[in-house]
Amino acid sequence: MATKHFSSQAVWSPHADSLYFPQLSEDIQADVAIVGAGITGITTAYHLAKEGQRVVVIESMKVGMGTTGSSTGNLYAPIDEQLFTIASKHDESTLKEVVSSRQSAIDFIERRVHEFNIDCEFERVPFYLFTTPGTQSESSKIKNEQEAAKIAGLKISTDAPENFPFKLDEIIEIADQAQFNPLQYVRKFASAIKSDNCQIFEDTKVTNVKDGRPCIVKTEYATVKANKVIMATHSPKGIYAVHTAMEPMREHALAVKLNSKLPAPGIYWHMFKDQHYSIRPYKRGKEEFLLVLGEPYKVGHENNTEDSFMKVEEYLRDNFDVAKIEYSWAAQNYKPADALPYIGRSPMEENIFIATGFAADGLIYGTMAGKIFSDAILGMKNQWSKLYSPTRFTPVASAAKFMKANADVSFQLMKDYLFYGDADELKEVRAGEGKTIKLNNERLAVYRDTEEKLHIVSGICPHMGCVVHWNNGEKSWDCPCHGSRFSTDGEVLEGPAYRGLAKPEKLPETK
Numbered sequence: 001m002a003t004k005h006f007s008s009q010a011v012w013s014p015h016a017d018s019l020y021f022p023q024l025s026e027d028i029q030a031d032v033a034i035v036g037a038g039i040t041g042i043t044t045a046y047h048l049a050k051e052g053q054r055v056v057v058i059e060s061m062k063v064g065m066g067t068t069g070s071s072t073g074n075l076y077a078p079i080d081e082q083l084f085t086i087a088s089k090h091d092e093s094t095l096k097e098v099v100s101s102r103q104s105a106i107d108f109i110e111r112r113v114h115e116f117n118i119d120c121e122f123e124r125v126p127f128y129l130f131t132t133p134g135t136q137s138e139s140s141k142i143k144n145e146q147e148a149a150k151i152a153g154l155k156i157s158t159d160a161p162e163n164f165p166f167k168l169d170e171i172i173e174i175a176d177q178a179q180f181n182p183l184q185y186v187r188k189f190a191s192a193i194k195s196d197n198c199q200i201f202e203d204t205k206v207t208n209v210k211d212g213r214p215c216i217v218k219t220e221y222a223t224v225k226a227n228k229v230i231m232a233t234h235s236p237k238g239i240y241a242v243h244t245a246m247e248p249m250r251e252h253a254l255a256v257k258l259n260s261k262l263p264a265p266g267i268y269w270h271m272f273k274d275q276h277y278s279i280r281p282y283k284r285g286k287e288e289f290l291l292v293l294g295e296p297y298k299v300g301h302e303n304n305t306e307d308s309f310m311k312v313e314e315y316l317r318d319n320f321d322v323a324k325i326e327y328s329w330a331a332q333n334y335k336p337a338d339a340l341p342y343i344g345r346s347p348m349e350e351n352i353f354i355a356t357g358f359a360a361d362g363l364i365y366g367t368m369a370g371k372i373f374s375d376a377i378l379g380m381k382n383q384w385s386k387l388y389s390p391t392r393f394t395p396v397a398s399a400a401k402f403m404k405a406n407a408d409v410s411f412q413l414m415k416d417y418l419f420y421g422d423a424d425e426l427k428e429v430r431a432g433e434g435k436t437i438k439l440n441n442e443r444l445a446v447y448r449d450t451e452e453k454l455h456i457v458s459g460i461c462p463h464m465g466c467v468v469h470w471n472n473g474e475k476s477w478d479c480p481c482h483g484s485r486f487s488t489d490g491e492v493l494e495g496p497a498y499r500g501l502a503k504p505e506k507l508p509e510t511k
Contacts, residue, residue, distance in 0.1 A: 008474060010070050011255035011282065011289055011327045012183035019191050021063055024201040024222050030056040032377060033217045033224045035206050036232035038068035039182065039363055040355050042190045042200075043370030044230055046112070049198035051378055056224055057190075058217065059202040064186035066494065067234045070331040071363055072253060072291050074267045074280060075106045075178040076127045080360035083152060084144035085339050092151055094387065098340070099152040101384045105367040106178050113185070116192040120185040121283070124178050126161075127267040129276070130171035138271045142170035149174060165263040166270065166319070177267055179280060182363055207498055209237065211349045228377050229352045232369075234362065235334055235483060235496045236354040239464065242342050242390055243496060246334040246357050248299040248483025252309045252473075255282070255289045255327040258320055262288050277315055278360075289326060292316050293360075299332065299495075300480025305473035330474060332483065332494060333360045342390040343369045344376065353377075354390060420467065426454065434470035434477065434488065442504050443467065445477050447488040457490035457501035468501065477501060 021037075032048055034041045037059035045055045059066075077099050079086065086095045113122045131139050149156045149172060157173040164171075194200050208218040209229055217224040231237060235248070262281035270277040277294040294315060295308040302308055309328065316322055336342060336357030343365070346352045353376065355369040368384065375382035386392070420443050422435040429435045434447040436459045445459040445468055457477070461468050466481035476493060477486040484495030491500045 008329055009327055010183070010253070010329045011284075011291060012069055012073075012181055013065070015284065016062075016065075016069075016183055017187055019063070019187050021059070021190070021194070021200045021202040024056075024058060024204040024219055024224070026221075027223045027225075028056055028199070029214075030054045030199075030224060030226045032056070032228045032230060033058065033215065033226035034230040034232050035209065035217065035237065036066070036230075036234070037063040037186075037190060037200060037202060038066050038232065038234070038366060039064075039186050040234075040366035040369050041230065041232035042186050042193070043108075043367050044232060044373045045198050045200070045370075046189070046193050047370050047374030048377065049193060049195065051374065052197070053377070055198045056226065057198070057200040058204045058206055058219060058224065059200070060205040062202050063190050063200065064183045067332065067362055068186050068366070069183040070253075070329055071182050072278060072280060072293050072331075073180050073182045073282070073363070074278065075109065075180070075363055076267055077102045077106070077152075077154060077174060077177065078127065078129070078145070078149070079339070080333075081335070081339050082129070082141065082145050083148035084141070087148045087151065089339050094340075095148060095152050097384065097387050099154060101368055101387070102361075102364050105364045108367055108371070109180070109185070109363075110178065112189060113180070116189065118185055118188040118192070120181040120188065122178060122180040122185070123265060124176050125265045125267060127174040127177040127269075128161075128164075128171060129269045129271060130166065131169040131271050132166050133169055135270070135272050136169040138273060139170045141271060142172055146172045161264075163264065165268070179265070179267065179282075181282075181284075206237065209352065211352050213351070215351050227351065230373055231346070231352060231354045231356075232366075234332070234358070234494070235356050236346070237496055237498055239496070240354065241347060242354065242356060243464075243482045245337040245342075246482075248332065248334050248495070249296050249359075250299050250305075250330050250332050251293050251296045251360070252305075252312045252330050253291060253293040253328065254312055254316060254325055255291050256316060256320075256325050257288065257323045258290055259323045260321045262290060277312075290316075290320060293331070298480070299483040299485070300469040300471075300478040302471075303469075305330075305471050309473050331360075332485075333358060333362065334483065335359045340392075341365045341369075341388055343372050343388040344385055344390050347391050420459070422470070429454070432475075434472070434475070436467065436470070440504070440506050442506070444504055445470070445501065447475070449488070455488040456504055457486070457488075458504065460501075461486075461497060462499040462502065463495070463497040 268279040461479040468477040484497035485493040
């Protein structure tokens with residue numbers, strides 16, 4: 001029988017170590033301030049501190065508990081949108097550079113695991129992209145990927161491995177990719193590099209960043225002055241032109257126990273129309289889990305996110321003998337217009353650097369960003385900085401998605417303002433529901449919890465003024481324009497917004 005809603009906890013979270021990082025409580029100065037302590041921020045800190053830079057890392061939650069901790073821990077040379085997309089949008093040289101840079105990032109992670117003796121279940125495994133008889137309409141994509149992988153210099157196989165867990169139509173196998181526990185890796189990595197020269201603070205919310213000489217990073221309780229600032233926040237905080245060149249996406253993940261044996265170690269991507277399901281086995285001590293990620297949708301655009309979650313469960317039960325669902329959660333990513341991330345100095349700013357547009361490949365691109373950032377700050381040449389620069393000009397590769405994303409933002413603004421409101425009265429909001437309502441000339445977002453208490457906040461996203469939409473699976477208010485997400489009490493959960501949803505000027509009658 002289908003599970004009714006998310007538990008909102010990734011498989012890694014309950015067993016995260018008890019490492020402690022303090023809260024920033026007094027003003028401080030640094031050469032470089034890094035906003036965000038996921039894989040991007042910690043990797044950047046490692047490179048800079050190693051070269052003698054005074055680094056301060058600031059995390060609003062716990063180290064690694066954001067996007068990094070919600071990933072499925074797969075590391076691979078191909079990309080989320082497939083390598084043949086790179087080949088079609090760019091050229092063969094770009095394709096080879098993308099693969100080379102991604103392989104370099106996997107090697108870097110493996111070296112750090114050995115350097116700091118990080119127990120994060122890192123292992124080299126094969127990567128599989130395949131179709132089955134039921135999805136053979138997508139077989140041409142597998143053949144395109146085979147050709148792109150060969151051009152990129154990857155060693156591939158097109159033969160079915162022994163005891164493969166699916167009946168195959170077409171397949172590409174790429175050996176020597178990797179998997180690990182991403183949360184344990186980042187937290188242990190952070191603990192290994194913290195020092196007087198590399199200070200790491202968590203539970204410290206950044207409220208504003210100002211470019212300058214020095215840059216000013218405001219937090220709830222203190223201020224950081226730094227020569228440079230790295231926005232390692234997945235999507236840069238504040239208003240940036242790059243937000244218009246990305247689509248914010250979410251996907252659902254499950255970790256289950258099976259009645260049967262796990263598939264052999266590996267990264268399994270089952271190709272469907274417009275998406276693929278990502279499958280991997282994971283062992284933690286004597287416990288065994290199968291992880292599945294799928295059903296992507298644009299943030300704020302899915303009316304019933306529980307339904308998307310249920311489809312992942314249905315896929316699992318159709319293909320595996322599921323004993324029990326142990327963990328369920330969702331992960332966010334930002335798809336770039338030309339299939340390449342944006343890593344480097346922010347356009348129109350002198351001393352602020354950004355890293356975003358990772359799609360579902362953040363572990364690799366976040367690792368790569370650390371080296372690109374440190375080389376730029378230290379005045380060293382980096383062979384991939386131009387390829388991923390936020391200032392690159394790729395009109396042919398970007399135009400279609402750029403126009404689609406911005407037309408959608410305009411449509412959402414017009415539709416939501418003209419036809420605001422899922423309900424007319426507060427009494428229409430049932431327990432466990434969230435609805436938008438216009439009361440006292442204010443556009444409000446109203447949630448009634450299971451104890452019948454109303455939580456009332458503004459329905460307008462403070463980032464760029466779009467109307468938030470209810471996410472019934474995760475019980476959050478999500479912005480359909482640029483991906484900011486908020487709790488039922490208006491607190492920022494993720495995305496580019498600095499501030500939470502405002503409280504109404506006049507609290508409506510709640511009886």
